[in-house]
Amino acid sequence: MDQPTPTIQNTLEQALIKSIDGIQKTGTELVDALYQQAPEVVEQLLMWHAVESLIQCIAAILALGIPFAVYKVANHLYKKLEVATWGDEYGFWLPVTVAGLVSFALGFGSFFEYVNIKWLKIWLAPKVYLLEYLADMVK
Numbered sequence: 001m002d003q004p005t006p007t008i009q010n011t012l013e014q015a016l017i018k019s020i021d022g023i024q025k026t027g028t029e030l031v032d033a034l035y036q037q038a039p040e041v042v043e044q045l046l047m048w049h050a051v052e053s054l055i056q057c058i059a060a061i062l063a064l065g066i067p068f069a070v071y072k073v074a075n076h077l078y079k080k081l082e083v084a085t086w087g088d089e090y091g092f093w094l095p096v097t098v099a100g101l102v103s104f105a106l107g108f109g110s111f112f113e114y115v116n117i118k119w120l121k122i123w124l125a126p127k128v129y130l131l132e133y134l135a136d137m138v139k
Contacts, residue, residue: 045133046130049118049119049122049129050118050119050122053117053119054119057114057116057117059110059114060110060111060114061111061115063110063111063114064107064110064111065107066104066107067103071100078093
């Protein structure tokens with residue numbers, strides 16, 4: 001086989017060097033772009049986790065109020081029936097009591113599962129939250 005002429009070899013080497021320089025320049029620009037975007041990304045991450053946590057907290061507090069809503073609705077319906085005494089309507093109060101107990105159990109259980117103050121930590125100490133978040137990601 002014929003050896004490539006020195007001019008073709010030099011041209012190929014120059015093209016390769018130019019490509020490598022272009023890749024290095026592009027990589028440097030990409031890293032610079034990431035450094036410029038990092039504060040906005042961190043801000044959006046904090047905002048997302050804060051809002052998500054706040055919505056869960058509000059939902060948990062509202063779930064805890066479900067038994068009281070069941071009681072108010074049942075009491076309102078009971079007054080509309082105009083029954084003389086409380087003991088006269090077992091067919092009304094038995095299902096209402098069962099529904100109240102079930103809603104209390106569900107509300108109480110969801111309260112402890114979903115209530116958190118992560119949103120408060122993000123608001124008061126965002127750097128601490130970020131450190132804990134990164135530590136959890138590493139685990």
